[in-house]
Amino acid sequence: MLRRELTGRRFNKAAHRRALRERLNNRSDGSVELKHQNISAVLIEMGIPYIDGYKPRFNYQRSLLPAVVAEYLKHNPEIQALFLADSEMTPAIPSVEDFLAAREAPPARDVRSPTMVAEGSVIYNPIGMNYLEIEARNQLLGGAGEQFVINFERARLIHAGQEALADRIEQVSVTVGPSAGFDIHSFEVNGSDRFIEAKTTKYGKSTPFFITPSELRFSRDNASRYFLYRIFRFRTDPRLFALHGHLEGQCKLEPSQYMAWPA
Template sequence: MPGAWTETEVLAIVEVYFDMLAMELKGIPYNKAQHNRELAQRLNNRSKGSIEMKHMNISAILHELGMPSISGYKPYSNYQRNLLPDAVLDRLAANPDLTEIVRNDVDSAVEVPTVTDILDRLETPPTMNMPKKSKETREPTGKYTIRTNFLKLEAANKSLGDAGEQFALNFERAWLISHGKDSLADKIEHVAKTQGDGAGFDIRSFEPDGTDRFIEVKTTKYGRYSPFFVSANELRFSEEHAKYYHLHRIFQFRDDPRLFSLSGSVGKNFILSPTEYRASLS
């Protein structure tokens, strides 16, 4: 039975992961199964499940660094901390072109994608998995430092945010019309435009019975597991209006937009991690 992953194996899987990630970011089709079959020949009898899990570990590390990950590999943060983080950091250091691709991608302008049936874009929400604490706590020793949180930079892309909100508006209108509520569809308000960003939500829509739906929209070009950012005001509003609050997470917005929606407070549905603190002297 294979033991712990060796440095040679870790370097091999990180290399293959980054090759696939670069192709995904460039919009180049690739075959994950084929890449993994070729990778398996370089490993020490690793099972398909073991290889899959290691890919998921790499996704988790990239998210911790503020980088996008491969869409199909759900992040799993219980990883081998004495080898894998350094291998990822070193690979990033050796591939500045990849960082530049990401930088250009998160800043690029976005238009609302055209879809045949927008209601068909709705997916079942993923389950929330609390991360397990690893016994190993040693920090990465790689010399490379991510100076920019690209996922946060993407979240600040106004073009992307506006396009995502318009997509959500189109979805809400289509959803109400499908329930025979055309008059309610006409009353949907784009609150982020009419009242500004301080309202704590983006769209005021309705249930078929006329009850309010307060909708916050979070949009990414990347996969469904990409982290997103929530302001203190948005979090507070979701708690105070949990009964009527819905978060629409729109993902793969670049070429195959999809969304899932969760109702109730943000803290009930997502793992929240503090990323910034306000400092003062009083």
């Protein structure tokens, strides 16, 4: 199913689930669905995209499922090549009739059990590549997502009767650069500043994103005016949700790399 999704081919989740149930002593639809969601969680922790529609659920047997997924990946190198090609691909900017209708609520947090926290959450892809991080470094995709956010913000302000403010929106990632600490300077309807960081993915709503220490500090120092816009499903049906305020209170933060030097 993931192969089909990444290559734009249709598939039937219900038919696939029925076929699996016949091979699993007719286990319930719910149990098969949950196992797919557990696999999504393993893939996310390995830095691999998951099937959109199977929201990651982290309440799985960590001593078994990651090893099974890793074994499959080792014996199917062609799917790793597909992940790499897709992570580096930038789709054409999809056409959107109603930008304001693209906004959704942020995803609900998936609470991890104390046992899972004690066991740790880092699982490594046996090939050693984080495809979600590769996608996050795709500057063309990031720029396309920023243009989507600018169009969304223009629509929001024009809808509120503030066309003059809409004309003043600035893509500071271009005019200033990374030192600005955010990507887009927009406005509230009363004219006050709205600082927006845009993070774009072709994958599902629960796909994690990457932030730098300077971006995190900027969200802290400008919490009342700071928004992170997460754009997802950018391949065909772009949607977004917004996080307002210091990101430390909005996200579960995990280190993804360390700076090291000889002791």
